[in-house]
Every structure is written in structure tokens, then in C-alpha cells.
Amino acid sequence: MKSKEKILNDLKNDGFSILEGYYDQEFCESAIKEINNIISKNQDVIYSKKIDGTSGDERIFKIENQSTYAQKFKLDSFINSIIIESSNRKISSSFILGGKLKFNKKSINNSGGGWHRDSDNYQFKSMLYLNDVNEKNGPFLFIPESDRFDFKRRKSIEKKGLLTRILILIGKVKKHPPRYSDEEVNLLLKQKNIKIKQILGKAGTVVLFNSSYIHRGKNIESGERFSLTNYFFKSNIISKYMKNRQFKHLYIPKK
Numbered sequence: 001m002k003s004k005e006k007i008l009n010d011l012k013n014d015g016f017s018i019l020e021g022y023y024d025q026e027f028c029e030s031a032i033k034e035i036n037n038i039i040s041k042n043q044d045v046i047y048s049k050k051i052d053g054t055s056g057d058e059r060i061f062k063i064e065n066q067s068t069y070a071q072k073f074k075l076d077s078f079i080n081s082i083i084i085e086s087s088n089r090k091i092s093s094s095f096i097l098g099g100k101l102k103f104n105k106k107s108i109n110n111s112g113g114g115w116h117r118d119s120d121n122y123q124f125k126s127m128l129y130l131n132d133v134n135e136k137n138g139p140f141l142f143i144p145e146s147d148r149f150d151f152k153r154r155k156s157i158e159k160k161g162l163l164t165r166i167l168i169l170i171g172k173v174k175k176h177p178p179r180y181s182d183e184e185v186n187l188l189l190k191q192k193n194i195k196i197k198q199i200l201g202k203a204g205t206v207v208l209f210n211s212s213y214i215h216r217g218k219n220i221e222s223g224e225r226f227s228l229t230n231y232f233f234k235s236n237i238i239s240k241y242m243k244n245r246q247f248k249h250l251y252i253p254k255k
Helices: 004-016 025-041 068-074 076-087 162-169 184-190 239-249
Strands: 016-019 058-061 091-102 122-129 140-142 197-199 206-210 216-217 226-235
Touching: 004 016, 004 206, 016 076, 025 058, 025 068, 025 091, 025 122, 025 226, 058 140, 058 239, 068 091, 068 184, 068 226, 076 091, 076 122, 076 206, 076 226, 091 239, 140 206
Parallel strands: none
Antiparallel strands: 016 206, 058 091, 091 226, 122 206, 122 226, 140 197, 140 216
């Protein structure tokens, strides 16, 4: 197990840190059973959407409302203390996303769509692999140093709300969201001589990362991938309003 100092240093310098074997096999297997059970009983609120022609994973927003293991992950004091200290600002865990990604030969599937940043400002997540993740079943991909540069962004076709338009006008938000084409990313990575970090791991591996770096889930080629992801947001009125506006309608109800 890495020391807290080493983990904090990894996050500061590399944007991510990997904690191997953080949870045991029993924890992971029990969490997977809960995910499958929740999906089977809540099909009307399970989120699955194609983004950039990919994605298509099954997502359970605020799974801790029905999962005891997701709740334990959310309340993990060691992980939470690292994320909060790394952020160096007032943040808190907002919700856990339960994820199931399954190979389908008829479609291109991954978790989260194509290359993107979650935000232009520092934002953090902790992600738990619940089963072994290899090169074939949709590992997490991360671009080191992408806090230092940007790529050409895809134009947005989504209708922007009044607050977003105001923030764009005063220069607080960029006109186009931080999503990028594979072609643009691959070309510039070659020019900059930067290699994509592919994060593999056994069940129980936790990945802490700054989600303002460019990242994505790799297209799945076989098998399944189960995960729990803890979303952290700023603890202020505007952030809470934006977070609720974006996610609250997707939350699964409490038991």
C-alpha cells in the first residue's frame, strides 16, 4: 500500500494514482451482485446513452441509495481525505456511479464516450475496479500532461441554459465543452510525443485521478467491466445548483 504522501505526490505531478488491492475479492464480488440486482429491478432509471457514437454502458447514478458496498466506498475516510487534500479547496463526495460495461459485437461500447475533460477546473474522482480489468474489457485511458495543453474542441450542438450563456459571455466558461475527436487527439499526441496511460488492474484496484485531465474509457473488445466511481464537487451554492441540475433527475430512489 502506498503512503499518503506518495499518493498525494502522484496526483500533484501525474494527475492520477493507482492503489492496487485496496479492496478484497469478497467486497468486489458482493458489490457486483448488488449492481446486477439493482439493474434487474430498476430498468426504468438505469442510464445508458450513446455519446460520440460510443459509450452505451449501464449507469446507476447515486447507487449508494440501494447499495451497501457503494455506501462504504463513498464514506472511505482515507480516500476522501486524499481527494480533499489534493483539491486544496472545499469539496465533498456528491454521489457514487455504479457502472456495468458489456461487450456487444453489434455496437462500439465504452464508459463515458470519447476523449473529454469533466471540467476545465480541477475536479477529482475515485474509481474502483470491481473485476479484473485488462486491455480487452474497457480499461481507463488517461493523457498525462494534459493539464498543460488543450486540443481543438468539438462544437457543441446542445442548447445552453441562461446561466451557461452568461458564464460564456463573461469568460468564465469556454464556448465549446471539453470533448475531442480521436483524430485530433491522436495527431497531437504524436506531435507532442506523449503516450496514453492505459490503467489496468485486478479487482479491488482504486484509481484516484484529476478529471480535468483528458481521459476516456477504452472501447471494450470482450467480457465485462464493473466499477464504482465517486464524484467530488465544490461545496458552494453555484456548484450544488449546477450539479443538481445535471444529475439529480438521474438518481435512483432509496429503498
